[in-house]
Amino acid sequence: MKIVYVPRDTASVSVGADEVADNFATAGFKVIRNGSRGAAWLEPLVEIDTPDGRVGFSCVRPQDVAGLVDNDFQNNAPHLRDVGLIKNIDYFKKQNRQIFAYAGDTDPVSIADYIQYGGFLGLKKALELGAENTVNMVFDSGLRGRGGAAFPTGIKWRTCAAIEAKQKYVVCNADEGDGGTFSDRLLMESNPFALIEGMLICGLAIGANKGYIYLRSEYPLSKTILTEAIANAYKANYLGKNIANSGLDFVIEIRIGAGAYICGEETSLLNSIEGKRGVVRAKPPLPAIEGLFGQPTIINNVITLASVPDILAKGAAYYAALGSGKSTGTLPFQLAGNVKRGGLVEVEFGLTLRQLIEDFGGGTYSGRPIKAVQVGGPLGSYIHPDEFDTPLDYESFAAIDGAIGHGGIIVFDDTADMAAQARFAFTFCEVESCGKCTPCRIGATRGGEILDDISAGKNVEANFELLDDLFETMELGSLCAMGGLTPKPVRSLLKHFADEFIDKGKVL
Amino acid sequence: MVTLNIYPEMAMVKSACQACANKPDMLLEIFHIIQANLGYVPVKAYQQIADALNISRADVFGVVTFYHDFNNSKQAANTITLCQSEACQSMGSAKLKTQLEKSYTVKTVYCLGNCALAPSASIGGKTYGRVDKQRLEAIMEAGL
Numbered sequence: 001m002k003i004v005y006v007p008r009d010t011a012s013v014s015v016g017a018d019e020v021a022d023n024f025a026t027a028g029f030k031v032i033r034n035g036s037r038g039a040a041w042l043e044p045l046v047e048i049d050t051p052d053g054r055v056g057f058s059c060v061r062p063q064d065v066a067g068l069v070d071n072d073f074q075n076n077a078p079h080l081r082d083v084g085l086i087k088n089i090d091y092f093k094k095q096n097r098q099i100f101a102y103a104g105d106t107d108p109v110s111i112a113d114y115i116q117y118g119g120f121l122g123l124k125k126a127l128e129l130g131a132e133n134t135v136n137m138v139f140d141s142g143l144r145g146r147g148g149a150a151f152p153t154g155i156k157w158r159t160c161a162a163i164e165a166k167q168k169y170v171v172c173n174a175d176e177g178d179g180g181t182f183s184d185r186l187l188m189e190s191n192p193f194a195l196i197e198g199m200l201i202c203g204l205a206i207g208a209n210k211g212y213i214y215l216r217s218e219y220p221l222s223k224t225i226l227t228e229a230i231a232n233a234y235k236a237n238y239l240g241k242n243i244a245n246s247g248l249d250f251v252i253e254i255r256i257g258a259g260a261y262i263c264g265e266e267t268s269l270l271n272s273i274e275g276k277r278g279v280v281r282a283k284p285p286l287p288a289i290e291g292l293f294g295q296p297t298i299i300n301n302v303i304t305l306a307s308v309p310d311i312l313a314k315g316a317a318y319y320a321a322l323g324s325g326k327s328t329g330t331l332p333f334q335l336a337g338n339v340k341r342g343g344l345v346e347v348e349f350g351l352t353l354r355q356l357i358e359d360f361g362g363g364t365y366s367g368r369p370i371k372a373v374q375v376g377g378p379l380g381s382y383i384h385p386d387e388f389d390t391p392l393d394y395e396s397f398a399a400i401d402g403a404i405g406h407g408g409i410i411v412f413d414d415t416a417d418m419a420a421q422a423r424f425a426f427t428f429c430e431v432e433s434c435g436k437c438t439p440c441r442i443g444a445t446r447g448g449e450i451l452d453d454i455s456a457g458k459n460v461e462a463n464f465e466l467l468d469d470l471f472e473t474m475e476l477g478s479l480c481a482m483g484g485l486t487p488k489p490v491r492s493l494l495k496h497f498a499d500e501f502i503d504k505g506k507v508l
Numbered sequence: 509m510v511t512l513n514i515y516p517e518m519a520m521v522k523s524a525c526q527a528c529a530n531k532p533d534m535l536l537e538i539f540h541i542i543q544a545n546l547g548y549v550p551v552k553a554y555q556q557i558a559d560a561l562n563i564s565r566a567d568v569f570g571v572v573t574f575y576h577d578f579n580n581s582k583q584a585a586n587t588i589t590l591c592q593s594e595a596c597q598s599m600g601s602a603k604l605k606t607q608l609e610k611s612y613t614v615k616t617v618y619c620l621g622n623c624a625l626a627p628s629a630s631i632g633g634k635t636y637g638r639v640d641k642q643r644l645e646a647i648m649e650a651g652l
């Protein structure tokens with residue numbers, strides 16, 4: 001039977017991949033639901049095997065299937081969506097894929113596929129090295145947390161490993177709340193075993209035998225795929241007792257969030273796993289010392305954990321040589337919003353923002369000029385085209401008052417209303433604040449009101465002064481980055497687009 | 509404490525708690541199960557859950573009201589959940605919301621992880637990308 005590959009991730013399915021797969025099945029094909037390669041602009045990207053490698057057909061609609069089948073997928077068929085050999089597609093060729101290297105080649109829930117492409121070699125290495133040297137390896141790689149704060153992973157693990165405790169936990173932060181980001185989702189839907197292997201290695205390194213994945217409820221398909229992958233890992237003895245005859249025990253449980261952005265903050269997340277309100281905890285104690293159920297806990301982002309197997313398999317030096325300066329390795333950036341070729345772009349740190357949005361993104365979807373780009377999620381700055389030559393690494397972005405965060409890049413064209421974006425920053429904080437501290441809980445509401453007054457032309461000068469004051473109160477007085485960084489996008493918008501804040505029709 | 513008020517969903521709520529071994533840390537999961545079955549978490553269930561998990565009704569109330577996912581009455585059948593995060597905003601999700609509100613109940617969600625195919629919507633637990641008014645109307649018509 002002829003094989004055809006139709007991706008099963010959320011993005012592909014959101015534009016009809018399930019119906020396309022059904023139609024191929026009806027036409028007598030064996031349909032393999034592979035992972036998505038992350039080029040959302042090509043989805044659904046249907047592939048077939050050829051002697052030279054996989055050949056793809058992009059943006060296939062259910063009604064296109066009959067035509068493809070009738071023409072026997074011939075390259076000379078009058079079919080406009082033929083993208084040729086996958087390995088020759090520029091968008092992929094120009095990336096430096098490490099954790100997403102085989103996404104799309106494999107069936108995401110097949111252990112055999114994962115092993116065929118080098119899966120579990122990191123675990124094998126970690127078992128050889130033992131706990132302490134595994135931590136050292138992660139430390140030496142320079143890996144920094146991909147959830148937003150970019151804290152060195154090795155230091156966190158070392159802190160937790162040093163503590164004696166009856167029970168420790170590994171918690172994976174899969175809450176991915178930032179608008180414009182989807183790399184965690186894609187990893188879980190295209191290469192979930194990398195996350196499972198990363199959690200195993202972390203468990204071995206710190207001495208934990210239980211892991212939780214805290215997954216946001218907005219990702220039901222991730223839950224399905226992850227659940228299948230975990231079940232297959234148990235069956236193949238890569239989870240459970242005496243894993244691969246190593247003496248190592250490890251179990252993983254998925255917990256589903258309930259639509260609260262703040263539960264991505266690590267201590268709020270811990271409360272949520274414990275069945276409580278997702279209120280932020282004061283630090284210290286650090287979770288690495290006193291975390292879930294009061295026990296030492298490592299909390300890492302999906303991408304952080306999924307980066308670990310490769311580091312072990314290929315060595316710390318290999319990983320540390322990638323990237324630029326103190327930003328080692330690669331980051332799967334996410335091109336989103338009003339962009340022509342949106343999707344996941346995994347490259348080494350150091351590429352400029354312009355290269356990413358022009359070379360990869362191809363400009364705006366609408367075809368209009370770019371007005372600004374928001375980098376790093378709702379708590380990240382809006383970047384003006386004048387700053388597009390900034391290299392994408394943690395330090396260079398900090399230098400322009402920006403942040404890389406989780407690597408989300410949202411493109412806005414010249415029709416965007418920047419005052420409305422600033423207003424949204426406060427609205428979002430108002431809705432999503434956990435309510436524990438006043439600068440954030442009250443500040444978000446007041447900030448929105450001040451912007452409303454300014455745009456209505458009321459006491460503009462005094463209100464700008466008040467806003468400055470409020471920024472300072474929120475930045476200095478908030479318990480966590482939700483309140484502390486909400487001023488960041490607003491400040492960046494004021495810096496570049498101040499004249500848009502006052503309704504031109506109103507008199508000052 | 510003994511719960512005296514009897515209501516139709518009691519058995520369902522009881523089995524949800526039992527499926528989670530009456531463990532307090534499974535409270536969110538219990539709400540998810542109840543909501544998947546009934547479409548909402550009835551206010552009358554709070555005391556029953558509290559009793560089963562050996563926590564206070566205030567705890568149950570506090571948690572259920574903290575999270576945006578849970579509602580205490582049935583959603584309208586013609587509900588469209590529309591993403592209003594930044595990537596979708598850049599593709600006109602605010603305007604789309606206004607258009608849809610004329611004929612549907614529109615709920616807001618902040619990001620469905622489908623930001624490269626914005627604007628995105630969720631209907632009946634399924635995510636749709638590159639949506640506009642026509643496409644959503646067609647989906648709603650097919651589904652209702």
Ligand SMILES: Cc1cc2nc3c(=O)[nH]c(=O)nc-3n(C[C@H](O)[C@H](O)[C@H](O)COP(=O)(O)O)c2cc1C
Pocket residue numbers: 144145146147148149150151153173174175176177178261262263264265266267299300301302304305480481482
């Ligand atoms: C308001 C807020 C939201 C956050 N949301 C997320 C999130 O969705 N995913 C994530 O991995 N980290 C998130 N973080 C960062 C976490 O608190 C924490 O730093 C991270 O999970 C640590 O893992 P890492 O070192 O691997 O990045 C958030 C932080 C704050 C303050």
Ligand code: SF4
Pocket residue numbers: 262280432433434435436437438440441478479480481482483484
């Ligand atoms: S800053 Fe906001 S979200 Fe963070 S602890 Fe304070 S109230 Fe909660």
Ligand code: FES
Pocket residue numbers: 179180181591592593594595596597618619620621622623626627628
């Ligand atoms: S911003 Fe709308 S789906 Fe992510």
